Amino acid sequence: MEGEEAKVIDARQLVRIEAVHRGFLYQHIYASICLLMAGGAGVERIIVEHDEDVEVVLPGRHIYVQIKTRQDDLASGDISGALDRFAEIRKAHADGDRAGEASFVIASNAAPNGPLKEKLAADDWPKDVALHWPEGPKPEDPCLPVPPASVPDAVAGCSALAAGLPLGLLRPDTLTWKLASMVIYASAGAPPRTDHDFAREELPDLFEQLAVQMQELPTPPAPYRAQINEPALLGDDEVRIVSGLSGAGKTAWVAEAVVHAPLLVTYLDVVDMPGAALATAVAREVAGKMFGRSSGKLGEIFLPGAIGLDMLGALSVKLGEEAIAAHVVIDNAHRVPPSDLEAVAARAPNLRILLLCQPGAAVTELEAKLGIKAETLNGWDEDTIAAALHDTGCQADFADCERLSRLTGGLPFYVINAAVVAAREYGGGVRDFCADVEAQTHIVETAQEVILKRAFESLSAEDRETVAVLSAADVPLSRDEAMNLLMSASGLDKKTAALRLKALPATGAMEMFGNSGLKIHDAIRVLGAADLGARGKGAEEKAKSALLQVMITSIREDWSIAKLGLLIRLFGQVGDARILVEFATDELFHEMGVWPEIEPYLLAIAASEEADPETRLWALDGLAFNDLRDGEAEPALERTNVMRALLEAHELGDDEWLAFGMKRMLAFSRLGDADGVKAMSDEVEKRLPDKSEHRRVFRYNRAWALFKLDQREAAAEEATALVGEYYGVLGLTPGDVFGRNAPELRPLLRKDKDVTDTVKHLADTLDLLAQSVGQFSQRSAMTRIHAMKFYELAQAYNSLVRVGQDLVDEFVWVHDFTGAREILEKNVFPFIQAIGLVSWVLPVRALYAVVLAYCGDHGAAAAEVARLRPYEEAMPPGHRDAFQNQKKMIEDLRLHGGPPQRRVEIPVPLQALFDQRRGAPRAVEPRRKIGRNERCPCGSGKKYKQCHGR
Incomplete structure (x- = not known):
């Protein structure tokens, strides 16, 4: 799906990367805390990422701090390298290569384990090395903090210290992030901090400068929600344009980005400024920011009698001499003549200018004059929209959020406003709000x-x-x-x-x-x-x-699905009912995920006494078909009652009667009425045309009804025979399918006629066979793999995803969690995203979270659950119950762990069945029979008889 995030190829590598960056962030905030504590502790300098992570220089004394972040307890092996490095530094001080006395600290968010505690208490532990941890002894040096337990605790601690500074209205957490960004910049040795250090005497000016800068900027919204693929605030290009409609969140993006920027950024809103005054305003604001404490440098820039562009040129020269670039954001730049903006850019090559504009002729002219292309903000994705709606008290599932995204462009201000209106006027119902807006019937x-x-x-x-x-x-x-x-x-x-x-x-x-x-x-x-x-x-x-x-x-x-949805709506709006009914009675149509587009029209046709009887019957047939797909037997049976009345009142054909008979037989099977199934089956069989295609379809439906009546052996026997016949009709053998993906199978299909329906029927029959033979065996797993390939060939994507989920259950059952994850990432998610099957997004992502937990990736599982939680209230009751049970399972796996990944207990790992080219798989007995009242192994929390044992 659009906005759906890409899945990583190497999950373990991602875990390692996250741990590294988490460690660096913890280290930078620790250093920021040291900066805030420096003034009252007699500190002369604080150095970052030099000989050690953080170094605190006091009169006659130098403290070296090595910072360690761990998920588990700290062990001796974690600090052995640090102790060796401390020995080298200690020798440099003893030899006189370093001035002053040296002392050393290992600061960790984790407590030492038992063996390390024993070493700390031993006589041979270095007397000049201290170990700090959250619950450990308080640091003796007042310039060093107690190590926070986590990154959030570090941010909270730093913000608490920042709150004690006289910084006016500046939010403490804003100063925390600004300091952390400056520490990151100093750690890289970037100008002006090529020496990696902060001197004590500059800290008051630094804090004041940050406070002044941030108070001149708009306050970012709290919480700030990032947009899709936000551009970087700082860059090396002399001029950039970020263009977006009013309400796109341009100013909020800048305000939030500046909080995390390691350099000073000058912000000017030129909404009412004459173009001729722009150069002077830019020169004065930037010079004051960059050289405000140096009157001599300001005098070189603000020469007597100098006009705006001359001052700007002098400023640029001075910046060049200092080997720095000044970053400037000009908001509402579309209100200034493009020629004035071009003149500013040409005169000040050492400025890095970011123009925030609304789209229009001015932006087009600027792009042409400056030879650049405007960037855009891409709005919020569906998960972010869901979080914003949830905070406003609204209820929305994924499809509702996708619909609101289309109506608002995902632009933050419009989404929030729509949420407020929906909460106030529609009781929080985003779906009803969207329907009214689309129909232009909303009042507010x-x-x-x-x-x-x-x-x-x-x-x-x-x-x-x-x-x-x-x-x-x-x-x-x-x-x-x-x-x-x-x-x-x-x-x-x-x-x-x-x-x-x-x-x-x-x-x-x-x-x-x-x-x-x-x-x-x-x-x-x-x-x-x-x-x-x-x-x-x-x-x-x-x-x-x-x-x-x-x-x-x-x-x-x-x-495309989007075009099909638009086409259906247009047919309905121009009143072409027969074509809509033809859509609804085509099996493949129900695979496209656009049923919500057509259902209202079919309901209207089915209920209309004035509609043509034949058209009305086929509308009922389409509705009954969808009821049966959703497991709603009673509504389907009621619709067949109306179909029977139409057949009795009008002279309709055999095809209409057979459609009625098939649906009624299947509805009886859903209700467990074996006598009703037998009676309808016998009657339908008598009236079947003497054509092989019709008889195969009937046999499949009868086998499906037997399966629903729990007559699995009979269903499997019929399905096995039908699979062989369908392979023969297509001119294929099961061996042809091994090792070939769907695109490789397509050239092997018959070319003399359209076989799409036959391919779909083969896939359906394979799916029925897999369900009938009993789950959780190699036979059923491979049968599902073949079914998925044929569903792809038939473009029956809805069924492909459904069977893909069943296949994931198979993999989890045999403890092949890595294989289950690969199936979701490589075979299921790509189709959901490419085709736009929004109804499957939440169930599949919830299943994915469970699989992640089984894989031991608990952080990713928790993050996925957090992203899904705003949708929970709007989920259908059955899905919501399943999701709540899945959350419990994920938490249980986090606390107690799960079974180990199974290497090879069956002859071939299930994932390899996708690529195996030779030979049939060896028969493997299914795993033990699952009790009807046991909990289903799929993770739904339901009893097996109510879930996959149905």
Whole structure:
């Protein structure tokens, strides 16, 4: 999914990397605490990352501090290298190479273990070496802190010290992060701290300078939530542009980024500043920041009679002499003439200028003049939106968050405003809020509409019409598709339509996707859709009819779930019911994850007494099919009752009767009614056409009904026979499937006719066979692997993901946790993300968290659970119960551990079955039979008979 984070290739390497960076961050905050304690302890200098992690220089004395962070107790082996290095430093002081007395400290967040405590108490422990830990003896030196137990504790401790400084309104945690960033910079030996040290006399000025700088900046929101792939604040480019609509969070991003920046950053908001005054303002603000305590240097810059650009030039020269670059953020830069910004950039090459702009003609001109490309902020992803909604008291599942992201562009201000409106006017129901906004029936105007309406109304009449027409599409269109839409909907010729499209990017209303597509920005599309509706029903229908024809052509050339969803909505809006019913009765349609788009239309058709009886029956068939997929037998049976009434009242055909009979038989099986299944099965079999395709479909459905009646041997026998027949129809053998992925199998399929339905039926039958033969054996695992390959060939992605989850259960059962993780990361998540199966995102991620815990990656498992928690309240009851049980299981695995990873207990590791090319797998007896009332091994917390034993 979009916003879905990439999965790492080497999880162990990630754990190591995180541990290293956690250690460095702990070390930098420890040094920051030392800086805050230095003034009252007689410290002369504090040095970082030199001979030791932190060095504190006192009159006649030098303390060397080695910092250790550990998850477990500190052991002798953890400090042996430090003790050896201490010996070398001790000798340098004894020989006179180093001045003053030396003493040494090992500061750790972890207590020493038993053997190390014995060494500390031994007579041969060096008298000049102290070991500090959180619950240990208090440090004798007042310049050294008690080591915090963790990074959060270190931040809290540092912030508590910062709160004691007279820094006005500056938040203590802000100073903590600024100090930590400066320690990081000094650790790298970067100018002006090439010597890695902080002198005591400069600390008051340093604290004051940071306080002044931060108080001039806007306060970042608390909590600040990062946007997708945020750009770096500091860079080496002389000029950069970050462009985004009002509400995109540009200022908040800068305010938060400056908190963590290791260098001084000058911030200017030029919203009401004349362009001619810009150079003077920049020169004065930057010079005051960089050289405020040096009047002599300021005098060289502010020469008598110098004008703005001359002062700016002098400032740049002075910065060059000092070998430093000054970083400047100019907010609302689009309000200043581009020529003035160009002049500032040209005159001051030693400034690093970041321009924050709203998109429009000014940005386009700046890009051309400066030869650069504007960067953008990408908004919040669905998890971040979910967290913001949860904090506002709203309920939303993943699909709701994805829908709100499309409506707001994911822009933070608009998301928060939408959350406030949904909480106040919709009882926290984000789904209902989104539905009203999309239908333009909401009463409360959102900030998004208020803010953007002014910009929208400032567009020319032609641009507004173009935006309105293109707003009908919520997917990117190619340039030719957009032109065809404009030509049909607005009656334009090709040249005029091309000119309209060419002019639109400069307005900021259009998003460009490389050379492949364009789309009205999601945040503006709400206004465009409202404007289209205001133009009258005729204009709106004309635009949507034109878009429908464009999408019919487009989807044949470049298929996607998003296009299919738009196509369905357009069919429904223009009133073409029969095509919607044809969609709903196609099995493959139900695999696309777009059922929520079509269900409302089918419900309306099925309930309409005026609808054509045949169309109405097929609408009921589609609804019943989906009920059965979801395990809802009673609604499916009720729909077959209505189907039977239609058959009795009207002269409908054999196909309609067979659809009724099949669905009724399957509904009876779901309800455990063996007599009902037998009666319907016999009746359907009598009326079957004498065609092999029809008989195979019937046999599959009968076998599926037997399986649901717990007649597994009979179901497995029929499924085994059908699998062989389907392989024969396709011209394949099971041996052909070993070692080949779906793309490699496709060339082996018959070319003389479309076999998509046959491939799908083979996959269904393999899935049924795997369920019938009993789970947790090599036979069922390999059968599922084959089913997944054929589901991929048939583009039946919904079933592919479902079977993939069952396969993960198999791997976990045999304790192949690494294989289970690989299946999710390499075979399931890629399809969810690429196809956009939003309904599967939360269940699969919850299962992934359990697998991570089994793999021993408890930090990653806890992080995944934390990201899923904001969705919990909006989960369907069954999913919510399963998620709560999964959370308990993850916590239990963290506290007590899980079974060890099984190497090879079966002849071939299950993962290898994906790649095995020769020979059939050796038969392996299934693991012990699971009791019906035992807890299901999948982690759902349910009894086996209520979960995978159904």
